[in-house]
Amino acid sequence: MLKIEHAYWLIALFLAGAAWLNLRDRRWSHAAFWLVLAVLIGGGKYVLAASAVHHELPAQLAGIGVIALAALSPRMRRGHLVERDEAARMADAQRLGHRLFGPAVLIPLVTLLVALFGGWVAFGDWRLFDPTRMTLTGLALACVIALIAALWVTRARPAAGLAEGRRLLDTLGWAALLPLTLAALGGVFAATGVGSAVSDLVRMLIPVNSALACVIAYGLGMVLFTVIMGNAFAAFPVLTAGVGLPLLIQMHGANPAILGSLGMLTGYCGTLFTPMAANFNIVPVALLELPGQNDVIRAQWKTGAALLVVNLALMYFLVFRF
Amino acid sequence: MHWLPLLGVAVVVIGFALRFNPVPVVVAAGIASGLAAGKSIGEILALLGQSFVSERALLLFVLTLPAIGVLERAGLREHARNWISTLRGLTLSRLLIAYLGLRQILSMLGLTNVAGQAQTVRPLLAPMAEAAAEQRGQPLSRDERNDVRAFSAATDNIGLFFGEDVFIALGAVLLIQGFYSQHGIELEPLHIALWALPTAIAAFVIHAVRTVLFGRRLARGRGKPATETTQAAD
Numbered sequence: 001m002l003k004i005e006h007a008y009w010l011i012a013l014f015l016a017g018a019a020w021l022n023l024r025d026r027r028w029s030h031a032a033f034w035l036v037l038a039v040l041i042g043g044g045k046y047v048l049a050a051s052a053v054h055h056e057l058p059a060q061l062a063g064i065g066v067i068a069l070a071a072l073s074p075r076m077r078r079g080h081l082v083e084r085d086e087a088a089r090m091a092d093a094q095r096l097g098h099r100l101f102g103p104a105v106l107i108p109l110v111t112l113l114v115a116l117f118g119g120w121v122a123f124g125d126w127r128l129f130d131p132t133r134m135t136l137t138g139l140a141l142a143c144v145i146a147l148i149a150a151l152w153v154t155r156a157r158p159a160a161g162l163a164e165g166r167r168l169l170d171t172l173g174w175a176a177l178l179p180l181t182l183a184a185l186g187g188v189f190a191a192t193g194v195g196s197a198v199s200d201l202v203r204m205l206i207p208v209n210s211a212l213a214c215v216i217a218y219g220l221g222m223v224l225f226t227v228i229m230g231n232a233f234a235a236f237p238v239l240t241a242g243v244g245l246p247l248l249i250q251m252h253g254a255n256p257a258i259l260g261s262l263g264m265l266t267g268y269c270g271t272l273f274t275p276m277a278a279n280f281n282i283v284p285v286a287l288l289e290l291p292g293q294n295d296v297i298r299a300q301w302k303t304g305a306a307l308l309v310v311n312l313a314l315m316y317f318l319v320f321r322f
Numbered sequence: 323m324h325w326l327p328l329l330g331v332a333v334v335v336i337g338f339a340l341r342f343n344p345v346p347v348v349v350a351a352g353i354a355s356g357l358a359a360g361k362s363i364g365e366i367l368a369l370l371g372q373s374f375v376s377e378r379a380l381l382l383f384v385l386t387l388p389a390i391g392v393l394e395r396a397g398l399r400e401h402a403r404n405w406i407s408t409l410r411g412l413t414l415s416r417l418l419i420a421y422l423g424l425r426q427i428l429s430m431l432g433l434t435n436v437a438g439q440a441q442t443v444r445p446l447l448a449p450m451a452e453a454a455a456e457q458r459g460q461p462l463s464r465d466e467r468n469d470v471r472a473f474s475a476a477t478d479n480i481g482l483f484f485g486e487d488v489f490i491a492l493g494a495v496l497l498i499q500g501f502y503s504q505h506g507i508e509l510e511p512l513h514i515a516l517w518a519l520p521t522a523i524a525a526f527v528i529h530a531v532r533t534v535l536f537g538r539r540l541a542r543g544r545g546k547p548a549t550e551t552t553q554a555a556d
Contacts, residue, residue: 011378011382040378056368063369070345093397103392144385147392154393166391168387178348185373188366188370236497236501256502290471318517
């Protein structure tokens, strides 16, 4: 049975390979960085299993690993690695034509097929895909199939897969790690009571008898907290428990389904404004080799701001009416 | 003390404002808020390590890199660019609006991981958008090319965020339903999902209008001599 855990092993293997190539090039910091990350990803299941039975040492070692990654990050210069020269790439592009699209399109296509039909591939009790996180398992499988197809179409040696993958990975550098680090911070914030402190602050600042003030405080609170945490999912329980539920639903009689839906979407507007939402706003800066850290945010914040106004208006006019 | 854990938030805000490398800033913020909440070093390390590894799925996108890298070595980006430049009538705004609509619909069906910054934007959408912008006239300047790339990435984000919430069996809607059910309010997932539709439509309209304006501004800037630099993106 294919499980998400197999995908994690693949990632660990790829990262270890990238570490080895960097070691050969005497790029010590990069090598150490990818190696530590490979161990954390590969050993993740063991750490979680040990924590579940209150055996904290593996989790503490993982914590030390995270601090090591943080210490290495500033040394990860994002230099542009040597690529095959453009004339050779142009010649290949002319020769191979549309065949190049095939493997690239296989990534979304196979993911889609697994997401839609993966559950049907079964023989008796044996299933090909573990039903939990099937789409992500499908994505990992799609990447392997696409790599094989890409090597076949371009007639490149299998080693090229690692070499080229490592080129892109080093282009990303520490940006690849930021989404994970921020998610970990979310876990720490939740466990240390940052959420309740924030919602108390909001309630101290607004006139709670005005429904409009409560709507605005809830909406802007979602945006602000999402900007700080980089994730609307982290903001939603905090703000809805602190402001939405007691003030809007219980005091002013708002419809919970509409409030929840629009509240979450208002948080998503905040995601468009913040470098903390690294996988959406910082990773593409590295992937597309843009010069400014906030270039993607600059391209999208106006859409986010207009939508924020629309959402607040929708919330005010809909939640008290239905 | 009740307010002390907010110190972690302050560390994040100050660290980002001073443009330090974000990874150590974030880790330092976690340690600061742990210490402020009165946890021991051992507890903080365990909390940090455990939270980190339980979010491993966020690193799955790196698995796309070997396949994309091999294709790029054989000229994938160059070919995507060549091909789009042969399609007459495919303007930058038409390409990006079509992608935005497709991404929203796929996300509404729960297929959020089908496209993405690593899967589709870098290898396909960004080079295609560059080629579509170059359809008339001379090649893009470096600044213009960066603007087109950033706008492509933004389009992918907006399509994802404002489609996802309409899908009932995953992520946002289940989180909302689960939260209310913990607090004694039982809701149908479908009701929550349907109320995300007005925002989804508004997002499409707003971003489509902005895409058209962006395309026009780019075309206008390119009508002028190359010495005149285009205005910085909004």
